[in-house]
Amino acid sequence: MNNKSIFDNLKKAEQGARISIISYLILSSIKLITGIIFNSAALLADGINNATDLISSICVLVGLKISRKPADDNHLYGHFRAELISSLIASFIMLYAGIQVVIFSIKKIWYQDFNSPSTPTIIVAIISSLIMLVVFYYNYNLSKKIGSSALKAVAFDNLSDAFVSMGTLVGIVGTILGIKQADGIAAFIVGCIIIYTAINIFKEATHILTDGIDVEKIEAINKIVKNIEGVVSIKEIRGRSHGLIHFIDVTITVNPELNVIKSHDITVKIEKALQKEFFACETLIHLEPDEDFIDKN
Structure with a gap:
């Protein structure tokens, strides 16, 4: 396969990253605003998660753009590993956010700072999970087609976000039904999922960057x-x-x-x-x- 084909596929990967950026920008804004207005710790945590995902996707997009730079005197093999470095940076951002969400949720449970979310938070959680499943399906299939590690990391991040929104939904419904700790517990689970996803992305990126091969x-x-x-x-x-x-x-x-x-x-x-x-x-x-x-x- 010639370099033109590789660069064309990197452009396709950029399109997937852009779709994630737009999705995260819209969803994080809606979740954070709705979570604040209607008192949902789980939805707030989910919104924070999407905000970090937004930053991560921007990092991946920048990495993919750098990857398309042709070889030069200092990079005789090209700049293809830039997308892996962007995945590595994204994993650190996600890890930090996940730890903060876990600390936030533990404090709410420990100090029994319970609020009762309203019905609009349920609607937001349902719509969010469906959107992220669609985005995951698109990005994952595209990453397999073109062989992009960075886009594959983005896709699995999309999938984890869909599961996070489902967990958020369960927590919100549980709280509305009278289980006061459910919202805080859901927020804690969200944080753990963020951390787990960050660790997996970190492991895959470092494996390839250190010349590892399956x-x-x-x-x-x-x-x-x-x-x-x-x-x-x-x-x-x-x-x-x-x-x-x-x-x-x-x-x-x-x-x-x-x-x-x-x-x-x-x-x-x-x-x-x-x-x-x-x-x-x-x-x-x-x-x-x-x-x-x-x-x-």
């Missing part, structure tokens, strides 16, 4: 390469990710009697097979003469 991907590469005609054995496979693009290094052994053209054909077959399996990848194939052939001769 074992399943290495196994998939091994299976593809060993089935290529002309490959005698595989000596080493290494890989890393730079956002949307994978860099794969493979060392194989071949018949030492092959000429340059046939040897080159093997590397081309490997490159095409890997590019078909993975969304975008750059491969470095190193050929070595197979020792069995040498020993026989």
